[in-house]
Amino acid sequence: MKTLNILSGGAAQGLVRSLAPAFEAETGLSIAGDFGAVGAMADKLRTGAATDIVILTAALIAKLADEGLVLRSSITDIGRVETALAVRAGDPLVSANDAASLRAALLAADAIFVPDTKASTAGIHVGRVLAQLDIADVVADRLKIFPNGTTAMRHLAESGDRRPIGCTQSTEIISTKGIVLSGSLPPECGLATMYTAAIPTQASSASQAQRLIALLTSPETSALRSQTGFVSGLTS
Template sequence: MAAIRVLATLAVKGAFAELAARFQAADGAQVEADFAPTLALLVRLRRGEAADVVILTREGLSEMLAEHRVAAASYVDLARSWVGIAVKAGRTHPDISSEAALRTALMQARAVAYSRIGASGILFAELIVRLGIAHVVNAHAVVIPQGLTAERLLTGEADLAVQQISELKQVAGVEIVGPIPRELQVPAVFSAGCMMATDNVVPAEQFLKFLRSGEAAAVLREAGLEP
């Protein structure tokens, strides 16, 4: 049986090894995944990169549906994720419980790490503009092209890291302070679908069915995602 090839957004990487292992134990099919921010994955898919299943932001998957690259009947919303803030383990947790507290924490930080692309980076860049502190934060920000922002806490480059909570949890040695106040953000929704061009239709559909199961939901929740 051919392995199921998945292209998935970084936000689900923390849950994926366990999901793949449980699916293989139950179904016998192997799952091979490659992870990148949704915007990067969209570029690769449009260049013709092959996959059986894709897991993207809802907006990204909608684009793939509109371009007839993903089978509409296979579409499923898997989980939502909130953007949060992390610090290096053992460091003081700043108060981010309100808009005013968050503004103070961001302005007092020596450096804040966030990503240039991806749902969290886009949201944060817009948020600091709305808060009127973009010029202060960006003067000392560590803005990475893509990847896990919390890694910059371990190197000492930043005091605070901003990203989806599920992505922050993928880095050992950091602690989640909490989500950015929910009234200041809209959660990202991650959705999955089967590629129209796949020759691996039945296993791909079985994997999507598993991702909608209660067993998969428990794994997603443990990884910081809300099924």
């Protein structure tokens, strides 16, 4: 079977996979490619990876358009995704209504599972929040850093630590078995990131890529977007 090649931030993986059967039935194409830290995915496009569609942060898509790597006319927002807290299924939920309670929750954890703190949206934000809370040095040896949020959450689910916690984008938490969404970050520490799709200038299946974008953003799939963690009405 022919494939539509995708490079995407991990935040969109659950949504894309949910829509893959409908897309395949309509186009005869399966969806293949990589989901991971947005910086790493952008670099793959820059180095010539064969790609028909990219789904990254709006800011990064804009940069790629400026570099001539995606078609500006194809750029379409999908929705915003919050960075949130996760715990293992069965563990007590952790809530953080303000910066002080978030600081206390992170200090109480004996392991903190996060995505790449240099290349992923949520991981970069976690690093900033730890600095903002003045605990970066205190919890440095508790950080469990993985290439992307989905991988970090899988390891959280399997963790043998006593009081582990995770922090990544809500879509990656929702789509991972064995963990649950524990709550949003407090407003003063929060992040809601717009994810955007675009077609690379060198795409070989541009028309099919446009159809996937239409499915991802259709009013008919709004409930699915909500179920997988995309939200509306938030600002970043």
